[in-house]
Amino acid sequence: MKILVCIKQVPDMESRFKLNAEGTWYNDQDLAWRMNEYDEYAVEQAVQLREQLGDGEIVVVSVGPDRVKEAMKKALAMGADRGVHIKDDASHEKDPFQIAAAIAAYAADEKFDVTFTGMQSQDRGSAQVGVLLAAHLGMQAVTTIIEFSHEGGMTTVHRELEGGLKAVVRVPLPALFSCQLGLNTPRYPTLPNIMKAKKKELLTLQMADLLKASALTTTDETRYPEKRGGGLVLEGDVADQVSQLMTILKEKTAVLK
Amino acid sequence: MKAILVAESRQGTLLPGSYETLAFAEKIVAEPVMFLVGSQASLPAFPGRLYLADADVAGEYNPEEHLRLLQEVVAKEAPQIIVFLHSSYGWDLAPRLAFALGAGQVSEVVDCQEGAMVVPACNSKLRRVVRSSGDVTVVTLQAGAFSLANEPGGSPQVELLESRHDGQVEFLAYEAGELGGVDLSKAEIVVSAGRGIGKPENLAMVEALAKALGGEYGASRPVVDAGWAEHTRQVGSTGQTVSPKLYVACGISGAIQHLAGMKKSEFVVAINTDRDAPIGEVADVLVVADLKQFLPALTARLSA
Known part of the structure; x- marks a missing residue:
């Protein structure tokens, strides 16, 4: 079985974001980068599927500048076999x-049986790339999965709906699955596996050679949200913060006598 | 301008969030036409044209068939915009339609300005203004971002669509979330733990504060996913919706899915080391502090 995992490298969401010079996106300097959280579940599910089957190949693909290879190395250390940057x-x-x-231009000839993606990226959050990739490749996609099982050629997944409800869905392969948080427990790469990952193949392709399509949407600007104000910020010494909060709770809420 | 509004039905009942698409159409001053795979027994209160396909035949989750039905409606109506909710139904179906139409999609719209859409980025720390370049645009709306000024009224003029039960994706069953546990929706005080608690042992500090305040403790999704708290205590769009007199968010960044579950709280206190955390947007008081120092100090004062 051939498995594709699509991952993205994103900034740590606790970062203080500055805007780029054009005002169209965040400035990518001085940020701590990591693998998109949803994608860690995608990598883990791919590795678990291959472990279950006892054989198969996992290819991890990522789009972006050279720094994204760091996230790809983590995927390789978690168990992916080779990378395509x-x-x-x-x-x-x-x-x-x-x-x-x-990604479709690369994947079309590779004939992957299963593709895993995160259900969205933490920075853009469009939740589109997975479903669009499946559409490009003419295969089915099931989004937001929180359980995955593969038995006798059929794949059964649980989709997470609102309010705790789940939908149980069966789909034949090839298919793409977008992974929701909580699907599994992503493993930490061990030191020997991190060393081994350094020797794994990491091929680089150029975007310009793959992409023929024009954009269908464009960004006018990126900005900070309007502050609603009103909220009080307490900083400084903990004992003072506690006293101030106690006073506020007594005045503003009916919960403290 | 004409808008196709994609309503949602689940287990035979129209989802009330469907009216948010109507509020959006009002905001952009578009002629609304609704689309629903649902049931005659649960129609939206809407005085316009509604294309209805029978969910008993098509299935409530059958993306290929829903896509085919939508394309049929788009061909008849020639809309400029097709509006979904950014929900498990919308984010699954919208990109399929956008692809089929060769249209650009803008996801999780929270506002619109001069023909462009405003969407959140980076856990709501940024806003992006996005424009679709084609004649047709597909959008998904963030839950709760648009609401009708008045109660919806009227009955739709129903045009029945003939549905089939084709499709490779086979819906097998719905499965309910775990039952039992605590009903946080009735609690007057809820103290919730987020990822910022750092490790499972620290949940005890949150529980202790909840106890000192006479309330219940809850948890955000990452804490439940990590197995540090039971799912029945999860607050957010995939857990419980709470509306207490006091909500204390401990180490919760404030992802939209969490805010959806607690924004009706009367008074919100957030404790976070990140002064820019989006939870600050809904908090009446943001305490910038380390939980490990602040929570025991507050609990001690309350218990004194």
Whole structure:
């Protein structure tokens, strides 16, 4: 079985974001980068599926500048077999349709049986690339899965709906699955596996060679949200913060006598 | 401008969030036409044209068939915009339609300005203004971002669509979430733990504060996913919705899915080391502090 996992490298969401010079996205300097959280579940599910089957190959693909190879190395250390880096220093200017088109251009000839993606990225959050990739490749997609099982050629997944409800869905392969948080417990790469990952193949392809499609959406600007104000911020010494909060709770709420 | 509004039905009942698409159509001053795979027995209160396909035949989750039905409606109506909710139904179906139409999609819209859409980025720390370049645009709306000024009224003029039960994706069953446990929706005080508690042992500090306040403790999704708290204590769009007199968010960044479950709280206190955390947007008081120092100090004062 051939398994594809699509991952994205994103900034730590606790970062203090500055805007880029054009005002179209965040400034990517001085940020701590990591693998998109949803994608860690995608990598883990791929590794678990291969462990269950006892054989198969896992390819991890990522789009972006050279720094995204760090996230790919983590996926390789978690158990992916080889990596395909679609190099694009301006990937933040591509829209979801283009990102999906570029990955599809690579994946079309590889005939993957199963593709896992995160259900969305933590920075853009469009939740489109996975479904669009499946559409480009003419295969089915099931989004937001929190359980996955593969028995006798059929794949059964649980989709997470609102309010705790789940939908149990069966789909034949090839298919793409977008992974929701909690699908599994992503493993930490062990030191020997991190060393082994350094020797795994990591091929670089150029975005310009893969992408023929134009963007369907464009970004006018990126800005900070309007502050609603009103909220009080307490900083400083803990004992003072406690006293101030106690006073506020007594005045503003009926819960403290 | 004409808008196709994609309503949602679940287990035979229209989902009330469907009216948010109507509020959006009002905001952009578009002629609304509704689409629903649902039931005659649970129609939206809407005085316009409604294309209805029978969910008993098509299935409530059957993306290929829902896509085919929607394309049929789009071909008849030639809309400029097709509006979904950013929900488990909308984010699954919207990109399929966008692809089929060759249209651009803008996801999780919270506002619109001069023909462009405003969407959140980076856990709501940024806003992006996005424009679709084609003649047709597909959008998904963030839950709760648009609401009708008045109660919806009227009955739709129903046009029945003939549905089939085709499709490779086979819906087998719905499965309810775990039952039992604590009903947080009735609690007057809820103290919730987020990822910021750092490790499972620290949940005890949150429980202790909840006890000192005479309330219940809850948890955000990452804490439940990590197995540190039971699912029945999860607050948010995939857990419980709470509306206490006091909500204390401990180390919760404030992802939209969490806010959806607690924003009706009367008074919100957030404790976080990140002064820019989006929870600050809904908090009446944001305490910038380390939980490990602040929570025991507050609990001690309350218990004194």
